[in-house]
Amino acid sequence: MALFQSVFAMLYQFGDTFAFLVISCAGLAVIFGMMGVINLAHGEFIMCGAYVTASAARGGLPLPLAILTGALVAGAVGMVVERLVIRHLYQRPLDSIIATWGISLIATQGVLIVLGSTMQGIGTPLGSIDVGGRSYSLYRLVLMACALGLLGGLYLLFYHSRFGVIARATIQKPQMAYALGVNTGRMYGLTFGLGAALAGLAGGLYAPTMTMVPTMGATFIVESFVTVVVGGADIFVGAAPAAAILALIKAGLTAWYGQLFGQIGLLVTVILVIRILPGGLSGWLKGTTR
Amino acid sequence: MTISKTSSGSRARTFLTRLEGPQTMGRGPAFWIAVTVAAAAAAAYPLIADAWTVGNAAYFLIWTFMAMGLSVIWGYAGVLSFGQTAFFGLAGYAYGVITLNLGAAYGLTILALVLAVVIGGLFALVIGYFMFYGRIQGVFIGIVTLSVTLVLETFMAQTAGPQWRIGEARLNGFNGMSGMPPLTLPWFGGDIVLYPGPSLYYLLLGLVVVSYLGLRIMLNSRFGNVLVAIRENPHRVAMLGYDVRLYQTLAFAIGGAFAALSGALYTAWGQYITPSSMGLTSAALPIVWVAVGGRRDITATLIGTIIVLAGFQMLTIYGSQYALIVMGGLLLVTVLVAPQGLVVGAMTLLGRIFRRGKS
Amino acid sequence: MTRNRPTLAGLMAGAAMALVAGAPAFAQEGPIRIGVLEDQSGDFAAATMVKVHAIELAAKEINDAGGIDGRPVELVVYDTQSDNRRYQEFMRRVLQSDKVDVVFAGFSSASREAYRPIVNQFDGLAFYNNQYEGGVCDNNMIVTGAVPxxxxxxxxxxxxxxxxxxxxxxxxxxxxxxxxxxxxxxxxxxxxxxxxxxxxxxxxxxxxxxxxxxxxxxxxxxxxxxxxxxxxxxxxxxxxxxxxxxxxxxSVNVGQGYEHKRFTPPSLANMFVTTNYIEEIDTPASKDFVERFHAMFPDEPYINQEAANSYIAMNLYKQMVERAGTTDHDAIRAVLAEGDVCFDGPSGNVCLDPKSQHMSHTIYLAKVNDDHSISFPKVWEDIKPYWLGEAGCDLTKNDPSAQYTPSSPPPAQ
Missing domain, CATH: 3.40.50.2300 (Response regulator)
Structure with missing residues (x-):
């Protein structure tokens, strides 16, 4: 029983961290991994999703629908941002860093001015379960399931749907796709919008468990970048194993050496991975380097 | 400061010739007259301004070194470092630790300043070696450097306990290290303590002028030309027989040393250094200054940095909460409308008008 | 959600207040200028906006009652954006350029440590109105927040x-x-x-x-x-x-960031906090304070301990200046050294301790109930900030301008 208890505890911790990494990095993986745009406003799309979700939920919408609304709104905002700003910067990836940072500043401070410095939370649903004398939040288990569902859904979308094939073609060889009659501008917009919507989804999913403040996106951003970078360009080959490995490292270090080493370990890992595997895990797994 | 184009035999002349060249904007008597006037105006500034304004101007000058260093790395060598604050913070702490242990007598603070810059520069050299010899490229440089500065921040933030001390100096965690002496010059009849005021201002102004002219010479020399060539086409440069990694590493170390100079001066200025000076927000600031001014020119970077620093401070004083929004908007406008940087745009425009007037 | 008030408005309100209320009644000496450096944007804004409002309320009340020693109070407010560098810039500005008589500044301990060398350099006087980890032994600082x-x-x-x-x-x-x-x-x-x-x-x-x-x-x-x-x-x-x-x-929650108002019940249920003030305190003085506060700032989300401390600090400063007959810092310290600078305010009676220049408090034990309402199972009156004085900090004798901790106490005399 004690063994089962500690095994479950470890699995739960691992799954919890894994889910956090996967969910928070999915949007970034699409935008950075596929489009090559470093989106420093990733955290603000997450915040947008969380705020919309919380408002919708308090307005009486059931939580799953509220989360969906949050994701859709964030996606719509993302498409507008792409049209107005990002579209002009595809040839200048370093400039897109500055532009998205500018957007992030405006969003954070704008929300602070308009909506105030905090927003009331909505509370975590579903309660807890008891395993071997310790209690665990059920909602966290739902989040783990969501993470797996998200990976599966994205895989289907990008590899087994017409949209996915065209999106990948557009991003890999834009001129060729354009010559073949693809409306590349629209595809870029949709892909960026998808990335923003995934960020919004992350915000919606974590909104019930977190403090709602305009700067809440910042707590996601380091972890998501680390995961995407360790994963490398191909999000499906890379991001899932990257999240798994990082979750193992982080959960392990946190369990045995405390939160400080969990934080630092994550950052050191990314430095080492970039040094040893410049193409990230996916580059290595596919036997190629950039 | 007129410089003849015909190369005479003297080394010094060749050296000075490099004050202007293809890698820096501005040439000819008109430009140098403008520079001289600007320097003279800056030197006369304390005569007309009150004590606070002068001390505040000195504070702005402190940051220009980090900006110029980033301009070398990012604008000239084409490598975006997101972690200049790592060298800034390390040097700041180094200055604090050294001065708290050695004291301020005999000009030891100056020694501490030099040592801090050396430490920061060496750290940049090591990180640069690690990255460039590991063939890390592009945006990944940004992510590695950012990770380095965040690791330092996270680590320093928890060093509040009494066990974290180096000699007399307590690191003091997130609250920051304080109590170190300001820069102190040994002088006959008593040391001169450089509190923020005219004397510190003149020291910094001198340092800025020397750094600026020195960097111009460096950038127009063979070294600078190779850096720009690497930015434009690393493969071709490698084919021509240059060791690209070595040049990038050296440029990175130079940029790091300049960031370290800013860090040590900042610590001496405020007698205070904190881990948050290595955090995400602080790390992004130098990039903003350099981008808004114009990263590909050292003059534009210098002017841009001072304008942005002063502008944002004014915004904070008078625009209050809206300061950050205006700041974000400014970044967007710069990137979308004047991607070369606002100062570079303005300078190009001026140059065009000037030439038209001549012809 | 309530909206935050821009500083500019606050600044002008303060200035206007001084002008309107002051015109006929005041002596010719000119206003007493008070610098206010608080975070009105950035991470800490949620807990600190209310401090600025508390100071504005106190300034209005003082001016309405004839000012300090017949002189009106004028506020010089800057938004420090939760950024230590802004504290360094603006502390120099208020002391050197605005030439204020006293400064009310700082939320995080890091911000206090950032500005303290500057206050020392210019021999200014700063009130730090926050609950914190304790240990600051500095002649130029007066601390009204509670300590461990x-x-x-x-x-x-x-x-x-x-x-x-x-x-x-x-x-x-x-x-x-x-x-x-x-x-x-x-x-x-x-x-x-x-x-x-x-x-x-x-x-x-x-x-x-x-x-x-x-x-x-x-x-x-x-x-x-x-x-x-x-x-x-x-x-x-x-x-x-x-x-x-x-x-x-x-010791930090509820009293500072009003988590019981922001989070959904019952996540904070069964939380016990010792605080020197929160708006739920059920005394006549507290109720009156809340009423006056809301009359001036109807949208205030919460009046926390820091707001009360800032308000108290203004009144303590008024008392000390009036007793000293001047805003001169040495004269103020001489008054403080007498050991009877007390104020009966919203949180009960408080007194400044001359040795450490910290403040005694009535400590309320606040319990968060299941529905996030507050009850007070216990109240301790007149709890003194004893540690610094016992450890050897005595600002009436010497000024080390240092921060001590239990593991690195003041050097033995």
Whole structure:
């Protein structure tokens, strides 16, 4: 029983961290991994999703629908941002860093001015379960399931749907796709919008468990970048194993050496991975380097 | 400061010739007259301004070194470092630790300043070696450097306990290290303590002028030309027989040393250094200054940095909460409308008008 | 949600107040200028906006009643954006350029340490109106916030008596958390209890799965939560959804960031906080204060301990200037050294301690109920900031301008 208890505890911790990494990095993986745009406003799309979700939920919408609304709104905002700003910067990836940072500043401070410095939370649903004398939040288990569902859904979308094939073609060889009659501008917009919507989804999913403040996106951003970078360009080959490995490292270090080493370990890992595997895990797994 | 184009035999002349060249904007008597006037105006500034304004101007000058260093790395060598604050913070702490242990007598603070810059520069050299010899490229440089500065921040933030001390100096965690002496010059009849005021201002102004002219010479020399060539086409440069990694590493170390100079001066200025000076927000600031001014020119970077620093401070004083929004908007406008940087745009425009007037 | 008020408006309101109210009644000496450096944007804005309002309220009341010693009060307000550098810039500005007579400044301890060398350099006088980790022994600083010995020497023994001797501490991994945890450890040991766990969380961490398990693995009777910042506040929601179910004790929550108002019940239920003021306190003086506050700032989300401290500090300053007959700092310190600078304000009677220039407090034990309403099971009156004085800090004799901690106390005299 004690063994089962500690095994479950470890699995739960691992799954919890894994889910956090996967969910928070999915949007970034699409935008950075596929489009090559470093989106420093990733955290603000997450915040947008969380705020919309919380408002919708308090307005009486059931939580799953509220989360969906949050994701859709964030996606719509993302498409507008792409049209107005990002579209002009595809040839200048370093400039897109500055532009998205500018957007992030405006969003954070704008929300602070308009909506105030905090927003009331909505509370975590579903309660807890008891395993071997310790209690665990059920909602966290739902989040783990969501993470797996998200990976599966994205895989289907990008590899087994017409949209996915065209999106990948557009991003890999834009001129060729354009010559073949693809409306590349629209595809870029949709892909960026998808990335923003995934960020919004992350915000919606974590909104019930977190403090709602305009700067809440910042707590996601380091972890998501680390995961995407360790994963490398191909999000499906890379991001899932990257999240798994990082979750193992982080959960392990946190369990045995405390939160400080969990934080630092994550950052050191990314430095080492970039040094040893410049193409990230996916580059290595596919036997190629950039 | 007129410089003849015909190369005479003297080394010094060749050296000075490099004050202007293809890698820096501005040439000819008109430009140098403008520079001289600007320097003279800056030197006369304390005569007309009150004590606070002068001390505040000195504070702005402190940051220009980090900006110029980033301009070398990012604008000239084409490598975006997101972690200049790592060298800034390390040097700041180094200055604090050294001065708290050695004291301020005999000009030891100056020694501490030099040592801090050396430490920061060496750290940049090591990180640069690690990255460039590991063939890390592009945006990944940004992510590695950012990770380095965040690791330092996270680590320093928890060093509040009494066990974290180096000699007399307590690191003091997130609250920051304080109590170190300001820069102190040994002088006959008593040391001169450089509190923020005219004397510190003149020291910094001198340092800025020397750094600026020195960097111009460096950038127009063979070294600078190779850096720009690497930015434009690393493969071709490698084919021509240059060791690209070595040049990038050296440029990175130079940029790091300049960031370290800013860090040590900042610590001496405020007698205070904190881990948050290595955090995400602080790390992004130098990039903003350099981008808004114009990263590909050292003059534009210098002017841009001072304008942005002063502008944002004014915004904070008078625009209050809206300061950050205006700041974000400014970044967007710069990137979308004047991607070369606002100062570079303005300078190009001026140059065009000037030439038209001549012809 | 209420909207935040731009500083500019506050500034102008302050200036206008001084002008309108002041015109006929005041003497010719000119106004007393008070610098206010608080974070009105950035991470800390939620807890600090109200401090500015409290100072504005106090300034209005003082001006309406004829000013300080016949001179009107004029506020010089800057937004420090939760950024230490802004404190350095603006502290120099208010002291050198605006030439204020006194400064009210700072939320985080880091910001205080950032501006303190500058106050010392110009020999200014600054009020730090925040609850903090204690230990600042500096002639140029007057601290009105509560310190650990006031909050923990009351809270911890009471909790141990009520719930049991096994204590788990969860603290933010920086100066405030580490020093507070040290106090908790010491007081638990003195009272014959056991520390069953102690964990430090880096600032900015928002995921607490492992921590929650660690707590559940021990036989803790209650958890001391010394968590700071919006990210770390996520702990309560996560602990509640995992049904940790242990009583919590804290010195920072509720009284500062009004978490019980912001979070959904019952995530903070069974939290016990020692605070020197919160708006729920049910005394006539407190009710009157809240009423006056809301008359001037109807949208104020919450009046926290820092707001009360800022308000009290204004009135203490008024009293000291009037007794000294001047705004000269040495004269003010001489008044303070007499040891009877007291004020009967919204939080009860408080007095300044001449040795440490800290303030005595009435400490209220606030309990968060299941529906996040507040009750007060216990009140301790006149709790003194004794530690610095006992450890050897005596500002009436010398001024070390240092911050001490229990593990690095003042050098023996």
């Amino acid at each position: 010995e006031q909050q923990f020497s009351t809270l911890i023994p009471w909790m141990m008596e009520e719930y049991g001797p096994n204590v788990y501490t969860l603290a933010a991994d920086y100066n405030f958390g580490q020093i507070s945890a040290e106090w908790v450890r010491q007081i638990v040991e003195e009272n014959g209890g056991t520390m069953v766990g102690e964990e430090f969380i880096p600032l900015g961490v928002s995921q607490f799965g492992q921590t929650i398990q660690n707590i559940q693995a021990t036989e803790a009777d209650f958890v001391v939560t010394l968590l700071v910042g919006a990210a770390q506040a996520s702990y309560y929601e996560q602990a509640s959804s995992a049904s940790v179910g242990l009583p919590m004790a804290s």
